[in-house]
Amino acid sequence: MHTYVQDVHRHVGEEVTIKGWLYNKTNKGKLRFLLVRDGTGTIQSVVFKKAVSPEAFEAADSATQESSIAVTGVVRQDDRAPGGFELDASDCRIIQLADEYPITPKEHGTAFLMENRHLWLRSSKQHAILRIRHEIIRAVRDFFDDNGFVLVDTPILTPAACEGTTTLFEIDYFGERSFLSQSGQLYNEATCMSVGKTYCFGPTFRAEKSKTRRHLMEFWMVEPEVAWAELDDVMVLAENFVSFIVQRVLERRQEELKVLERDTSGLERVIPPFPRISYAEAFDILEKHGTETPRGADFGGTDETVISSQFDRPVMVHRYPKDVKAFYMEPDPEDAELALCVDMLAPEGYGEIIGGSQRIHDHDLLLRRIKEHDLPVEAFKWYLDLRKYGSVPHGGFGMGIERVVSWICKLDHVRETIPFPRMLYRMYP
């Protein structure tokens, strides 16, 4: 039996064994100070030559960075120690003496770090991001689970191309063409007619030949869908959801946010209601600040930053021109050229984190839109069925996890938000 670092506070004055990896070491005469990390925390072990066997001192003396070691000793409370506790070692053993560790405190290039992602994940910064990502995902699930949503996993292998095939990864499915899913939404629309409120949460794929700091080929997306929900309901759900996530991270991951040196004042303001502006109003803002984008077109990344910088919390932009949005969106009854949709833009230049809408519930209108978009009607037979057997107004949204991790952690690049990123020229490790 060994003790995890996070539990040493329960063993003050007792002898315990810590098993972990050597994070750092300093020598001072007959003393060796070993900083040992075990995944739950780090603790300093003091190895005094006269207090241990010659073999144990030799082990402490020769251990290299990231060597796996077991240190036995008495836990001592020490307010000056990082974490508040130290170990007075009575024994030290090396399990495996590490080769010279490639990642050192000096600066490394990104390509090198990405090539060594399996080791880079051991650093304290990456560790903090992993834990915040986990907390965000747990908050996502808790929010929906505790609000009556039923998780219904949607398929990854799909027969239909929702919006053209150019950004899809294609698979040979026993002789049939198949694509990796970009969204579970269409399936969610089927299941919300069964369970009322549903969500799916899984990996999605986009074969986009773009190399930006906001794009990955493989990313995780959560998508709720609610029967009887109209656009306003979707917006209320979205703001409550995002606020819940941010407040949960603030509540439980202060330590990790400190490691990342995240100024949390902006996050603390992420409380509903969020501002709501129409596409037209958003465009007025852009015109005041100057933009290359013509009115009626979708916003670019810079546009989003300009718009969001006007507000102290996430902003929801609704009612875009229908022509820049997906075929399944319900038209605005007050202006059929607009879609009943909403994008949520994160503060601090992190761009769109949520895209949602009310969906078309009229069979004939949906069929017309499918044809207008040159989509294969046969593949959408089941989707059209939903409008024949008890169609109801409904809506939902999708939120990309990596964008949210990026924003909450305030990272420069989305590649650090996922353990093993898949990028345009990067599939290893």
Place this chain on the structure above:
Amino acid sequence: MHTYVQDVHRHVGEEVTIKGWLYNKTNKGKLRFLLVRDGTGTIQSVVFKKAVSPEAFEAADSATQESSIAVTGVVRQDDRAPGGFELDASDCRIIQLADEYPITPKEHGTAFLMENRHLWLRSSKQHAILRIRHEIIRAVRDFFDDNGFVLVDTPILTPAACEGTTTLFEIDYFGERSFLSQSGQLYNEATCMSVGKTYCFGPTFRAEKSKTRRHLMEFWMVEPEVAWAELDDVMVLAENFVSFIVQRVLERRQEELKVLERDTSGLERVIPPFPRISYAEAFDILEKHGTETPRGADFGGTDETVISSQFDRPVMVHRYPKDVKAFYMEPDPEDAELALCVDMLAPEGYGEIIGGSQRIHDHDLLLRRIKEHDLPVEAFKWYLDLRKYGSVPHGGFGMGIERVVSWICKLDHVRETIPFPRMLYRMYP
């Protein structure tokens, strides 16, 4: 605002509006009894001709199965009613009059039901399965989250073929060969060296040309991995985990288990410790009962049923011959021909639900095994690195969610355990 059926008990004597779908209807003179489901439950609404407008009565009279409707009325407690409450309707509106519903109470063939999976999911049996699946998944996450594991999502698009390419779906990744993941384990081994205890949970893929009631092409798998864990630790983790899941479902999903007419007495016995037998002992049982399998080979489905039928709860079979198991398994120090592995077999003929092992932590032995299995060493460079930079004994397991759903719900076929199953000749809807 409308009220969900699950909340009507809080509104006895008040007027509420229920929005849902017509599940069933009976006529009796000037009364129409509408059974309305809304995803959270079903409630009977009594529409009395003299109590409502002619339009409302006409709506109640003409509503077809699965039409979407809104019924307003006063909630009345009635112990004879299904669910304990009824609605005395004051108004009834049809939102969309459903076409003749293809799924009726009569028997349908499987092919027909699978073709209409998007509608079949509305039935009470499928509804119960969906909710039990959700509960199982939530229990999985709660177990690991509450026991210090860090969720680290592993990639779906992978460059290396872990165990041959014959059962892999291949993808063209911008000119490079890539495969859909069959397991996140190798990546978990990297991250457990960072966070100590980790798990991944996502879809996995197997392009197996087999059509059995236990196989899907796309299924969800959860995989924990623990640094410093040896085989015995893996077995203790596995039995506590499975017991936690089963007891959670018993505690929270009694109603759904009743819908499925599940005899729960066997599930109630799923409490640790589970029996542990070696491969050799398991084979002795098989020989007593007669088997075609030669000693030393992997068990077939029938063998697993024979073995598991000897026990009143899941049984763990450990130390299989290394030649029938994966290349990365640690050899038994007492007999190098055996692997330190464990399979957990579910009761009632549901076969293997967990496969796990201690992993090789010695660099040179692992390298030798990779070469013996004709695997591309270059692709495993990062995996071998884990044995060069602080290698430690470690182990874990994988559990397929659909097998567990199948067992807990006691289903005949795994196709009903996942909302949109992907089978050999089935990718629609």
